[in-house]
Amino acid sequence: MLAQARRINRLSIMALLSCLACTVRAAEPLDTFSARIGGYVTTFDTEVRADGETQSGTDIDLDRDLGLDDDAVIAYVGLTWRPWDRHEFGLSYHGNGTDETRVLSRDIEFDGNVYEASATVRAEFDVKAYEAYYVWWAASDETWALGPRAGLVWYSVDMKIDLELDAQGEQAGGTVSGRVSADLPAPTIGAAWRWSPAEDWRISADAGYFSAEINDMDADVIFGRAGVEWFPWDRVGFSVDYVISSIKVDAMKTSFDGHLDFVDSGIRLGAVYRF
Known part of the structure; x- marks a missing residue:
């Protein structure tokens, strides 16, 4: 009778340890599909020079010279899809607009x-x-994955300056107005990493760099992202990450002839659905 009780105790302990092992097992580092939506607390640090037909323009700091607020809270959306074990694709979008009247x-x-x-x-x-x-x-294991990453951020930029009052305080009547717009592709080549250190948690990082002269643009691009995800439920969770994208470009295009030094950085908070 005593031996049987000891056997039952041993079996109970083994079962408990097995359950604990299942409990602390890390979640898989990769999803087949995920969708996320959230807010992006962003800072746009921008300097631009728009040249005329005969001479170069002025290097303008949008915040210091024009009072354009470079801090904003905007919405963003993103999707990822891994149709095959080792191949993942992703898409995301965000936009921001600001205006200001300034002396x-x-x-x-x-x-x-x-x-x-x-x-x-x-x-x-x-x-x-x-x-x-x-x-x-x-390369991948039960709790981590690592691989090369190729990315492209396509920036659509539009800027306008209208003269309302001249230096003597007289109405300008819309006689002086300048506007430039440009589509700026920012490709990067780098690496991506995912790690699940514990149940319901995942850490991720992406980084990339690119420098080249393409057609009528000479650009240097840097991209980086690091984040943490928490999944209190099997398919629904929350994410926070820091993102930075920097592009320095000299362009000679019909819609934009000049220089742009643009840094888009900030913290993203979002809700995630995955499977």
Whole structure:
């Protein structure tokens, strides 16, 4: 009777240890499909120079010179799809627009127009970012995956400066207005990493760089992202990550001839659905 009780105790302990092992087993590092939506607390640090037909424009800091707010909370959406074990595709989108009326503290030249110090101008800046990427998960285990990553962030940028009052305070009547728009592809080549250190948790990181002269643009691009995901439910969870994308480009296009130094960075908070 005593031996039987000891046997039952041993079996009970083994079963308990087995259950505990199942409980602490990390979630899989990769999803077949995921969709996320959330808010992006972003900062756009931007300097632009729009040249005229005969001479170069002024290097303009959008925040310092035009008062355009570079901090915003915007929405973003994203999708990932892994149709095969080692091949993953992703898409995401976010956009931001801002405008401001400002008295200039210095002379600036933009798109062939001269705006004198003490003049009142209305500036508008709008940017939309479309991201696509591909990862080949070359190495993976039960709790981690690592592979090369090729990405592209396509920025659609539009900027306008209207003169409202000249330096003497006279109405300009819309006689002076400059506008530039450009589609700026920002490709990167780098690596992606996923790790599930514990049940319901996942850590991820992506990084990439690219420098090249393509057609009428000479660009340097840097991209980085690091984040944490928590899944209190099997298919639904939450994510927080920090993202930075930097592009420096000299362009000679019909719609934009000049230089753009653009940094898009911030923290994204979102809800995730996966399977």
